[in-house]
Amino acid sequence: MRRPVRIYLDYNATSPPLPEVVETMTRVLAADFGNASSVHAFGQRAKATVDEARRDVAALIDADPGEVVFTGGGTEADNMALRGAAEALEPLGRRHAITTAIEHEAVLNTLKSISRQGWTVTSLPVGETGIVAPDALRAALTPETSLVSVMHANNEVGTIQPVAELATIAREHGAIFHTDAVQSLGKIPVSVRRLGVDLLALSAHKFGGPKGIGALWIRRGVRLSPVMTGGRQERNRRAGTENVPAIAGLGVAARIAREKLAHASDALVELRDRLEHGIVANVPGANVNGDVARRVPNTTNISFDGIEAESLLIALDLEGVAVSTGSACSSGSLEPSHVLKAMGLAHARTRNSLRFSLGPATTRAEVDFVVEVLPSLVAKLRRLTRPAAAVR
Amino acid sequence: MRVVVAMSGGVDSSVAAGLLAAAGHDVIGLSMQLYDQRSSPEAFGSCCSLDDLHDARRVAHSIGIPHYLVNFEERFRETVVQNFVSEYAAGRTPIPCVHCNADLKFAELAGRAEAFGAECVATGHYARVAFDEDARRYKLLRAVDRNKDQSYFLFGLSQQQLAHAMFPVGHLTKPEVRAEAQRLGLAVADKPDSHEICFVADGDAAGFVERALPDGAREGEMVDTSGRVIGRHQGVHRFTIGQRRGLGLSSTIPLYVVKLDAEQSRVVVGPKEALGRDEMTAGNVNWIAGTPPASAIRATARIRHRHEDAPATITPLPGARAQVRFDDAQLAITPGQAAVFYAGEEVLGGGWIE
Numbered sequence A: 001m002r003r004p005v006r007i008y009l010d011y012n013a014t015s016p017p018l019p020e021v022v023e024t025m026t027r028v029l030a031a032d033f034g035n036a037s038s039v040h041a042f043g044q045r046a047k048a049t050v051d052e053a054r055r056d057v058a059a060l061i062d063a064d065p066g067e068v069v070f071t072g073g074g075t076e077a078d079n080m081a082l083r084g085a086a087e088a089l090e091p092l093g094r095r096h097a098i099t100t101a102i103e104h105e106a107v108l109n110t111l112k113s114i115s116r117q118g119w120t121v122t123s124l125p126v127g128e129t130g131i132v133a134p135d136a137l138r139a140a141l142t143p144e145t146s147l148v149s150v151m152h153a154n155n156e157v158g159t160i161q162p163v164a165e166l167a168t169i170a171r172e173h174g175a176i177f178h179t180d181a182v183q184s185l186g187k188i189p190v191s192v193r194r195l196g197v198d199l200l201a202l203s204a205h206k207f208g209g210p211k212g213i214g215a216l217w218i219r220r221g222v223r224l225s226p227v228m229t230g231g232r233q234e235r236n237r238r239a240g241t242e243n244v245p246a247i248a249g250l251g252v253a254a255r256i257a258r259e260k261l262a263h264a265s266d267a268l269v270e271l272r273d274r275l276e277h278g279i280v281a282n283v284p285g286a287n288v289n290g291d292v293a294r295r296v297p298n299t300t301n302i303s304f305d306g307i308e309a310e311s312l313l314i315a316l317d318l319e320g321v322a323v324s325t326g327s328a329c330s331s332g333s334l335e336p337s338h339v340l341k342a343m344g345l346a347h348a349r350t351r352n353s354l355r356f357s358l359g360p361a362t363t364r365a366e367v368d369f370v371v372e373v374l375p376s377l378v379a380k381l382r383r384l385t386r387p388a389a390a391v392r
Numbered sequence B: 001m002r003v004v005v006a007m008s009g010g011v012d013s014s015v016a017a018g019l020l021a022a023a024g025h026d027v028i029g030l031s032m033q034l035y036d037q038r039s040s041p042e043a044f045g046s047c048c049s050l051d052d053l054h055d056a057r058r059v060a061h062s063i064g065i066p067h068y069l070v071n072f073e074e075r076f077r078e079t080v081v082q083n084f085v086s087e088y089a090a091g092r093t094p095i096p097c098v099h100c101n102a103d104l105k106f107a108e109l110a111g112r113a114e115a116f117g118a119e120c121v122a123t124g125h126y127a128r129v130a131f132d133e134d135a136r137r138y139k140l141l142r143a144v145d146r147n148k149d150q151s152y153f154l155f156g157l158s159q160q161q162l163a164h165a166m167f168p169v170g171h172l173t174k175p176e177v178r179a180e181a182q183r184l185g186l187a188v189a190d191k192p193d194s195h196e197i198c199f200v201a202d203g204d205a206a207g208f209v210e211r212a213l214p215d216g217a218r219e220g221e222m223v224d225t226s227g228r229v230i231g232r233h234q235g236v237h238r239f240t241i242g243q244r245r246g247l248g249l250s251s252t253i254p255l256y257v258v259k260l261d262a263e264q265s266r267v268v269v270g271p272k273e274a275l276g277r278d279e280m281t282a283g284n285v286n287w288i289a290g291t292p293p294a295s296a297i298r299a300t301a302r303i304r305h306r307h308e309d310a311p312a313t314i315t316p317l318p319g320a321r322a323q324v325r326f327d328d329a330q331l332a333i334t335p336g337q338a339a340v341f342y343a344g345e346e347v348l349g350g351g352w353i354e
Helices: A019-031 A041-060 A074-092 A105-115 A134-140 A163-172 A244-282 A309-318 A338-342 A364-384 B011-022 B050-063 B073-089 B096-115 B159-163 B174-183 B205-212
Strands: A068-071 A096-100 A120-124 A145-149 A176-180 A199-203 A214-218 A286-288 A299-304 A353-357 B002-006 B026-033 B067-071 B120-122 B127-132 B137-142 B220-224 B229-233 B256-261 B266-270 B276-287 B297-302 B310-317 B321-331 B338-343 B346-353
Touching: A019 A244, A041 A068, A041 A244, A068 A074, A074 A105, A074 A145, A074 A176, A074 A199, A074 A214, A096 A105, A105 A120, A120 A134, A134 A163, A145 A163, A163 A176, A244 A286, A244 A299, A244 A353, A244 A364, A309 A353, A309 A364, A309 B067, A309 B096, A364 B096, B002 B011, B002 B096, B011 B026, B011 B050, B011 B120, B011 B174, B026 B050, B026 B096, B050 B067, B073 B096, B073 B205, B096 B120, B096 B159, B137 B159, B276 B310, B276 B338, B321 B338
Parallel strands: A096 A120, A096 A145, A145 A176, A176 A199, B002 B026, B002 B120, B026 B067, B220 B266
Antiparallel strands: A068 A214, A199 A214, A286 A299, A299 A353, B127 B137, B137 B346, B220 B229, B256 B266, B276 B321, B276 B346, B297 B310, B297 B338, B310 B321, B338 B346
């Protein structure tokens, strides 16, 4: 069987761990096996590793290390933030939360779960730009509103939400503001001070760290009920023995992200734009989705008229090019994107769009290869298949 | 050669994929997701459930081929499920598998396969395809294993589709297929066969139809062959021709459903003799050769999957129809089922019983 060269353009799904991360984790896994809660020397060493990582993560987001709580990933951080805040806010009796229609499932489904406990959840519209308007938030606020959750950067189209402005509005109203920054960390500068949020979720594997580890930043003074109960780890915020190797990996990834962010981002923008312009210029009926100015440097989401994204994704994979579409369901088969749907795009377009997300290892040659193979693949699919939207 | 294999997660299509890969082909496994698996994963029947899709993925991994799921939910609903429901509501007894084969596997999947650079689509069907050098066309043949033969479900294929079809297990018996699965080390070697209609849980077709078509279940009268009302029923979709059980009638002789009249919402029952007919017509007839025979032919005709085909004279009619005159009366000729015509090993074509 022909073994194609593999080109990875799915960094928003996950990124390869950086060599420094692998090296550190391997060392820590073998050598620093102690339980960070233990009193003895083994425990102290593990604790020191965890604390060092906490400082690195805090530095990446311009925060105080004491406000960073490690979690088992971005989804858990979102759960901790939203469930924890909702429970802590119960005594207030203000049970209205506001979010957006383009959030990640980690937020959408957690809020759905909270709504079954008597909360009302309002979903803000986004319009074709894929960006929430501050006025929409103002209009949605009610005296009952106590919790607002808006993602920083969208995972599918990459659009950056005006979080600082939204957080100001929410906090003036006396509501807690959470942001899911899983897709912005490592791609654009993130400062919790400048954003003015109360809670911020991040995930290591989106910027060169390992899977299964993330963090929630909790502004000092913000009350959260613990979601994971048990031991007293993480200052009673998150029970469970610390995953020291993963935490160390996150720390290293955070340090490198902070060091490289400024110059890496320009190079990414150039490559991403080269890819995007190349595709739009060479494939008739290809259109970029979402606001092209206000988005993270590595992401482009493009729709291809008259085909199904699923088939194009497979065809590209057979050429060795890894990209993705919106969401996958439990079996792994693809579904229409809820993000593109929320942006008001036509049904067909919610099923004919691909996300290309680049990373630090992406090369110009890889981008050029994609631009070269894509036009004929799209033409073939248009000739030989018909999209489901055309079946009806 | 690059080949796309439709993988259900069952032993037959797994072995099909394994044999093609072992023969050195560049094999791509595709599994069709046909209905929403999330709502109630346990509620579905035996084929293509979530577990089966995982099995397909596992097999693909173990034989070292790429594997993808294609989401055919909308297509399946529109080409297979809706037809299934409306056929039952119209008093017929459908076989959705034929539509699924012709309209999804060998139409939609074949288009994709070609776009992916594949020359053929392979499935785990028990049937064979051969090229007739003299006639310069493809022939569809019964499987070597007569007990497993699935050629009945494939009568709707065109020459174009047969030209790109492969049935790698069609020349094997089921025990041989299981042995191949063992030899290839496939995890599904001992998996039981599926029998039910995949999207209908527990074989409850009536319940499925009622959920899909809430006002389609009209109750009505049960009458004997002379028109005398002898009972009531809860909807014609609950019955099939030849059915004996569950009629709720007491009678000195066994009674069978002999006719379903959806318009009048009427179920006609009668003794076994009333089930026999020696003549029928079929609609939407597909002739494998591409064109109907010029005049009446002698052949055998099979009127349901588990029926021994019976000698008949088949006369092509205009409008892709055919008249079938059996030498001997056949029991329970059921509208909605397929009538498939054979000449020895060869499938000549088939159509839908009217």
